[in-house]
Amino acid sequence: MSGLRARLHVPGRLDAEVLAETGDVLAVVGPNGAGKTTLLRSIAGLLPGSGDVEVAGRSWTHPPLLPRDRRVGYVVQGQALFPHLSARENVAFGLRARGAPAREARARAEAELERLGVGHLAGRRPGALSGGQAQRVAIARALATDPDVLLLDEPFAGLDVGVAAALRTELARHLADFAGVALLVTHDAVDALTLGTRMLVLQDGRVAQSGTPVEVAARPRTDHVARLVGLNVLRDGESLMAFRPSAVVLAPSEPVGSARLRWRGRVEQLTPHGDEIRVQVLTPDGVRVLADVTAAAAAELRLAPDVALWAAAKETAVTRYPAAPAPRGPVQSG
Template sequence: MSGEPARRLVADLRVPGRVEAAFTAAPGEVLAVIGPNGAGKSTLLHALAGLVDVEGTALLAGTDLLGLPVRERRVGLVFQGQLLFPHLSALDNVAFGLRSRGTPRAAAESVARAWLDRFGVGDLAARRPRELSGGQAQRVAIARALATDPDVLLLDEPFTGLDVSVQMALRIELGRHLRDFAGIALLVTHDAIDALTLADRVLVLDGGRVAQSGAPAEVAAEPRTPHVARLVGLNLVDDGDQLIAFTPDAVVVSLAEPEGSSRLRWRGQVATVAPHGDAVRLLVHATPDLLADVTPAAATELGLAPGREVWLSAKATAVSRYAAR
């Protein structure tokens, strides 16, 4: 597998009733896969790894990964929740993939120790998974996936279940290793931070289909699904052949219908009221559901509470319009 064009992944996958996705990924690229629960994100990764029955093709260097036995796919997989072998030490967990391919023990352990050191857990090599914290165990799991020098690295929500501070530290570490990774990485995530800081491109799944793809900044600026809009903190309104996106702080909340032809307006019932930085954020059940940020003083003056009927409006100059596809 030599030369960048030859190592490009060209996939057209179908897991009947669950996901149907066509996409490409280049060597050295991190592709973030995002979408709501049940969109088919994990199923897509599991299809590439050979863990579910799948139709279609996934061509890498002219070879269809889907036609290869799982052990020959050169795919590394990191699940959410670590899933280390409980009876093996951290060192043996990381060396496992190499040993299963016939690498002599001493050589496999040398590679495993190097990867544990790179992730800052080399001193924990002799510990079993039950003796590791969540963050330590996930570092071992990622080291195990990278130790086999995979062509494709599949990361299925690797930060889920970890403390926020541990997530931040591990995100930085993983980002550093991904920058040096010559293969292709697919990262399933539900966090906009991951997509914006780790990914070169974003693939949006919705209802098992590809709804959008592009650079993270492009997807964040012009979201095409409500899930992505919420992920990046925007309101999204479908206006036929156009989509309208705007920030919650561009929304004016009033009890009476707003005046002025230059304003877009919606009426709805307040669903939730919660602090959001220096503001108070409202979720209003309008058509569609919308977010609005108001000052604490305005929230008190208007008596904003769940169940309150309100009007929402935004100036036409405060919204972004782009073609619906």
């Protein structure tokens, strides 16, 4: 295989198989504790004995390669730049560790910083950089060693919206030219849908779903992904029902008339959502339904936490599809 094949097992934390072709950007999504960072650390060799990893037809685990010998670029949460080194020296560090001459390593570092729009900051230390600038340096450091696998662990976390948007655009350009396999851990649907060519959904340490971003977003099989892409996804026997919050109507009494799905419940949460208000309704049996309403409608219905009401959606607004078998229970240690 020209890309990445990994069978990973970390007792109590992860039991998953990952396949990706050269040129793929695999967006890894799932709730907190699903095993996303553990997956990246296993591929990087930071969790010895955590399974089998093969890249471009070469095994990284038989015999096991040390992290420094794996052709990996790793952008961790919080940048983790060396505070006593300049941006230039931070980016050159990996090259120098692999034996590159100092002059060659610095020239390559300056070229990568320039590509990411921070070449003029090459002489600054991390403490003199903004969050967005520091993250650009971290990405430049990961790319400078020409890795076969690029690991990105929530690269936009903690950045202002505008800074994150600009960096997302820049990163997309670099990923389009990247000759290896990239894995992007994210909690943001925009990242997954715009940067990813494939998606891998983890839940309880196991793969719950995989496919293209369009496939996963259209038919999500976990609550986390449904919320991520802004859909209601409810189980109905052996099938799942997906529908948009904008298709849900709220009313103080049970709706009548055309064929509708109905849920009786109480308002659990109200949050701003663009020009509307997103209402989360909790039914007595624990089902949560999202509805988007205008401010005027919210005022007319006197919406507030714990207000009793009905939620309804027309059958024509619902997409039904088979429910995939649930992942075998949570990963158990031992």
